[in-house]
Structures are given as structure tokens and as C-alpha cells.
Amino acid sequence: MNFDYQLPEDTHENRQRDMVYPTRILNNLGGGNFIVMTDATNMAFTRNTLEFFIPKNISEANKIVITYNENVDRYLMYFVKHDKLxxxxxxxxxxxxxxxxxxxxxxxxxxxxx
Incomplete structure (x- = not known):
């Protein structure tokens, strides 16, 4: 019996396609300069969302969630105060x-x- 698991051939292309919008969001914010200047950490993404934590600031938000809405070609930005509970x-x-x-x-x- 052969138990070797083969990933579908298009897995790499799917991952690349899923990175398009989060990469675009980060580039619109300033790319690497944005990360360095704001000390953004714990970046996570889904197909159309980028979220990250930021240090203490005037808004009291410590998490930012930015989502791209393909239907209207616009972005939604949420400033979130996040704690353990x-x-x-x-x-x-x-x-x-x-x-x-x-x-x-x-x-x-x-x-x-x-």
C-alpha cells in the first residue's frame, strides 16, 4: 500500500492568488516602511483581509483589520481595541x-x- 500524499498541482498558485489582496493592502500602507515605522506585529491574512497589531496610539486601538470588498473595489478599515477577553x-x-x-x-x- 502506498500512503504518499500528493498535494494538488495548483496549491502553489492558490497560495499566490490568496496573497494578492493582502499584499496590495500592505503596499498601499507603505510596505516594509509601514512595518518598521509603526512597529506593526502579528500580521495575519486571509484571501481579502490583512490584520495586525500596533503599539499604543491616540485611537486606543491596538489591532487594525483591513478588508478588501471586491464587489465595489473598496476597502474597509476597522480600529479594534483587543484584549484577552x-x-x-x-x-x-x-x-x-x-x-x-x-x-x-x-x-x-x-x-x-x-
């Missing part, structure tokens, strides 16, 4: 263009991304 959305920015993500992040958190 609960998460609370403090503020949300809806219907953002990709070019607006960095400015909205800086305005709401007062963290520089440049």
Missing part, C-alpha cells in the same frame, strides 16, 4: 480607495508611516 471596534472607515488607506491610518492613530 473581548474585542471592540472603536472606529471604522468604510468605502476607502487603496490610495486613502495610509492617510486614514495616520489620521486615526497619529502613527507615522513614512
Amino acid at each position: 473581548k474585542s471592540e471596534v472603536i472606529k471604522q472607515e468604510l468605502n476607502l480607495k487603496g490610495s486613502e488607506l495610509r492617510d486614514k491610518f495616520e489620521t486615526n492613530t497619529q502613527l507615522s508611516t513614512r
Whole structure:
């Protein structure tokens, strides 16, 4: 009996395709400079979402969740106060263009991304 498991041939392509929107979100925020300047940590992604933790800031949010809505070609940005027991959305920015993500992040958190 042969128990060798073979991954489907398109697995790598699926992973690459799933990275398109999270990569685009990060690039709109400033890419590597964004991570360094804001000290963003624990980045996680799904097919159309990027989320990460940020240090103490004026908004009191410590987690940011950005989701791309393919139907309307817009982004949703949530500023979340997260602790061990609960998460609370403090503020949300809806219907953002990709070019607006960095400015909205800086305005709401007062963290520089440049």
C-alpha cells in the first residue's frame, strides 16, 4: 500500500492568488516602511483581509483589520481595541480607495508611516 500524499498541482498558485489582496493592502500602507515605522506585529491574512497589531496610539486601538470588498473595489478599515477577553471596534472607515488607506491610518492613530 502506498500512503504518499500528493498535494494538488495548483496549491502553489492558490497560495499566490490568496496573497494578492493582502499584499496590495500592505503596499498601499507603505510596505516594509509601514512595518518598521509603526512597529506593526502579528500580521495575519486571509484571501481579502490583512490584520495586525500596533503599539499604543491616540485611537486606543491596538489591532487594525483591513478588508478588501471586491464587489465595489473598496476597502474597509476597522480600529479594534483587543484584549484577552473581548474585542471592540472603536472606529471604522468604510468605502476607502487603496490610495486613502495610509492617510486614514495616520489620521486615526497619529502613527507615522513614512
